[in-house]
Amino acid sequence: MALGAILMVFPFLWTVSSSLKDLSQIFLVPPTWLPNPVKWSNYIDSLTAMPFGAAYWNSFYITAVSVTATLLTASMAAYAFAKIRFPGANFLFILFLATMMIPRQVTMIPLYLIMSKIGWLDSHLSLIVPGALFNAFAVFLLRQFIMSIPKELEEAAFIDGAGSFRIYWKIILPLIRPALAAVGIFVFLGSWNNFLDALIFLNTPEKFTVPLLLNTFKGLYIADWALMMAGTTISVIPVLLIYIVAQKQIIEGVTLTGIK
Amino acid sequence: MQNQRRQLAGFLFITPQLIGLLVFSLFPVMYALVLSFMDWDGFGARTFVGFANFVDQFNNPDFWTAMRNTIYYMVLVIPFNISLSLLVAVGLNKITGKGLYRVFYFMPVVTSSVSIGVIWMWILNGDFGILNSFLGYLGIQGPDWLTDTNWVIPSIAMLSIWWGLGNNMVIFLAGLQGISRSYYEAAEIDGASRFRQFLSITLPLLSPTTFFIAIMAIINSFQVFDQAFVMTNGGPAKASYTIVYHIYQQGFIDFRMGQSAASAMILFFIILVFTLIQFKVSKRWVHYGE
Numbered sequence: 001m002a003l004g005a006i007l008m009v010f011p012f013l014w015t016v017s018s019s020l021k022d023l024s025q026i027f028l029v030p031p032t033w034l035p036n037p038v039k040w041s042n043y044i045d046s047l048t049a050m051p052f053g054a055a056y057w058n059s060f061y062i063t064a065v066s067v068t069a070t071l072l073t074a075s076m077a078a079y080a081f082a083k084i085r086f087p088g089a090n091f092l093f094i095l096f097l098a099t100m101m102i103p104r105q106v107t108m109i110p111l112y113l114i115m116s117k118i119g120w121l122d123s124h125l126s127l128i129v130p131g132a133l134f135n136a137f138a139v140f141l142l143r144q145f146i147m148s149i150p151k152e153l154e155e156a157a158f159i160d161g162a163g164s165f166r167i168y169w170k171i172i173l174p175l176i177r178p179a180l181a182a183v184g185i186f187v188f189l190g191s192w193n194n195f196l197d198a199l200i201f202l203n204t205p206e207k208f209t210v211p212l213l214l215n216t217f218k219g220l221y222i223a224d225w226a227l228m229m230a231g232t233t234i235s236v237i238p239v240l241l242i243y244i245v246a247q248k249q250i251i252e253g254v255t256l257t258g259i260k
Numbered sequence: 261m262q263n264q265r266r267q268l269a270g271f272l273f274i275t276p277q278l279i280g281l282l283v284f285s286l287f288p289v290m291y292a293l294v295l296s297f298m299d300w301d302g303f304g305a306r307t308f309v310g311f312a313n314f315v316d317q318f319n320n321p322d323f324w325t326a327m328r329n330t331i332y333y334m335v336l337v338i339p340f341n342i343s344l345s346l347l348v349a350v351g352l353n354k355i356t357g358k359g360l361y362r363v364f365y366f367m368p369v370v371t372s373s374v375s376i377g378v379i380w381m382w383i384l385n386g387d388f389g390i391l392n393s394f395l396g397y398l399g400i401q402g403p404d405w406l407t408d409t410n411w412v413i414p415s416i417a418m419l420s421i422w423w424g425l426g427n428n429m430v431i432f433l434a435g436l437q438g439i440s441r442s443y444y445e446a447a448e449i450d451g452a453s454r455f456r457q458f459l460s461i462t463l464p465l466l467s468p469t470t471f472f473i474a475i476m477a478i479i480n481s482f483q484v485f486d487q488a489f490v491m492t493n494g495g496p497a498k499a500s501y502t503i504v505y506h507i508y509q510q511g512f513i514d515f516r517m518g519q520s521a522a523s524a525m526i527l528f529f530i531i532l533v534f535t536l537i538q539f540k541v542s543k544r545w546v547h548y549g550e
Contacts, residue, residue: 001351005364008422011379012367014390018382027388030396077277084270092274099285103483103531105504106524109295109511110288133280164269193372195486200512211374215490218378225382232378236371243370247363250370254427255434 012236019043019229026225042230049221052234054206055213059192062127062209066191067184069132075180078142079168083154093143096136104196112200126201127209131191138183145179146172182253185246192239210235295521302515313522323523325498326506329413333502334481336417341477342470345425349432350462362433366426373423377490380419381406406492409499416487416500424480428473435469436462467546471538478534482527503527 018026019042020035046052080086081093111130112121120126149172157167173180198212205216214235221227243250296313300306317323348365352358368376383390386404395402405415443461452460463470485504488494494501494509501509507527511520 001348001355001361004348005361008364008425009367011383011422014383015379031388031390031393073276073280076273080270080273084266084273086267086270089270092278095286096277096281099281099289101532101535102285102289103479103524103528105483105507106292106521106528107285107288108507108524109517109520110291111284112512113291114283114288130280130284133276134284135277136281136285139277164266164273168273189370193370195373195490196508199489211372214372214374214378218374218381218490228378229382232375236375236379239370239372240367243367244363247366248359251362251366251430254366254369254430 012240015229015236016233018226019233021226021229023224023226039226042226043234046217046227046231046234049227050213050217050231051206051208052210052213052231055208055210056238058124058207059209059211062124063188063191066128066131067187069128070135070138070187071180071184073133074135074138074183075142075173075176076168077139078146079172081139082143082146083149083151083172084164096139100136100140108196108200115201121201122203122207123201124207127191127194127197131187135187138187141183142176142179145176149175179256181249182256185250185253189250292521292524295517296525298518298521300517302517309518313518314526316519317523317526320519322498322501322506322509326501326503329499329501330482330484330503332413333417333420333484334478336414337420337481338474338477340417340421341424341428342473344421345428345473346432346466346470348425349429349436350458352429353433353436362426362430365429368423369426371423373486374490376419376423377487380415380487381491384415407496409496412492412496412500416484416491419487420481420484428477431473432466432469435466439465464547468548471542471546475535475538478538479531482531482534 017033017035020038020040021042022035022037022039025032025035077096081089081096115121115126120129153171153175154167157171162170193211194209195211195215198209199215202208202212205213208216214231217231218228221231297308297310298306299309299312352361352365355361384405386392386402386407389402389405391405392402403411405411439462443465444457447457447461483504484502485508488500488502488505489508492500494505503523504527507520507524510516510523
């Protein structure tokens with residue numbers, strides 16, 4: 001188990017170690033672990049070669065907006081599907097479930113054409129809106145959660161004169177916080193690491209997200225491995241830091257969404 | 261409490277997601293279906309060609325190369341993926357310091373495919389990559405992992421197993437926690453060995469979890485793209501050209517929109533059939549307890 005754990009982490013450690021080496025040290029056989037001298041300038045060079053700062057900001061705000069908007073729209077739909085009987089509800093819910101079967105690649109070209117029609121190509125809206133407005137998995141999962149809330153809670157509020165929106169906002173949302181966290185983590189990881197959509201929709205380097213920028217960086221500096229490893233470390237470190245801080249919630253979230 | 265106002269509220273609540281469903285899922289799927297019967301370069305006129313695009317796919321050597329590569333990848337990834345993550349989960353279930361191990365095993369899961377791809381390009385480099393240096397210590401001359409047509413799919417498979425291990429492990433761990441201790445206690449009284457307990461208690465009671473993981477593994481493996489795109493561009497000599505790569509290549513590089521849509525439809529169909537078969541077969545080996 002311990003050996004396995006080392007194998008899992010090893011590629012990251014090796015990347016960081018390589019990122020601090022001089023190019024001549026990188027190619028040493030047998031490889032050396034500790035960089036000597038420690039070449040911090042690789043990081044400065046990577047950061048000046050490519051707009052990593054802008055990519056960070058892009059990824060950060062795209063992810064933040066995506067998570068917030070998805071949680072809001074999905075929980076609203078989930079509440080309606082779980083607790084309100086309105087005409088067509090069953091049919092629409094089955095429609096939501098059925099679409100979970102559609103592979104992303106099927107809608108890839110049509111989505112590109114739609115984005116080009118409405119002028120969202122090379123705009124971050126193309127990465128935010130489709131996910132925020134449509135996430136059948138999130139709706140399904142949150143609905144399962146809301147179903148387990150006893151209806152007496154709602155009825156009491158209803159008798160006190162609360163409308164549907166107040167019940168949703170004041171009673172349902174606070175009660176499903178664990179499920180919201182789980183879904184939020186899923187959306188966070190999916191949005192932050194989304195490569196294919198960014199590759200298809202974005203053109204301008206200043207608008208690139210972190211994965212897309214790293215891919216371009218790789219294309220341009222493929223020969224300079226020390227620089228490449230610095231660029232890769234820059235792309236990885238913040239996610240790993242977030243992960244280490246929030247790992248308990250992240251792992252529990254994945255467990256929760258995975259099993260339901 | 262089911263008055264008209266409440267019904268209206270219900271409908272309003274689903275409206276944002278319903279718009280999303282229509283605009284970003286149902287309409288695109290219909291659109292893709294229509295495109296798959298059209299000949300179109302993305303700019304000029306569209307002509308209806310019936311099933312010609314589908315026939316074209318079956319006569320296209322690239323399609324078959326992509327199919328072969330994808331299936332080869334799946335055959336390598338899925339068994340290792342499932343058995344290794346199960347093994348690790350069972351191993352971690354009782355160990356002290358489980359939390360810390362979970363952190364390590366899960367680390368690759370949160371990392372983007374591009375970062376993972378670049379890191380592994382470096383590890384798998386034939387001349388100075390760390391993997392071949394290790395093999396060198398053992399007296400083995402390692403291959404040029406990513407530039408050798410025979411090794412490129414196994415290399416990508418290796419990376420994917422490493423990448424996805426933590427995710428499945430966590431799901432298996434959750435499944436293991438759902439198994440009551442009393443079964444094992446009873447088995448111990450009967451004198452069953454640890455291995456016997458694993459076969460007769462753990463495996464059957466974990467089968468719904470395994471089934472879920474197997475379904476997701478098949479769906480995900482069919483969609484392998486990022487790793488090949490980042491590390492090898494589908495090469496060398498199309499040896500890592502996968503089915504999603506084929507869809508991407510036809511649509512966004514060659515502007516053969518109809519053919520691209522047709523191959524996406526074929527992929528959809530295959531995934532559907534595989535999933536249905538799994539559900540059928542699952543009745544034989546998945547036990548949903550009492």
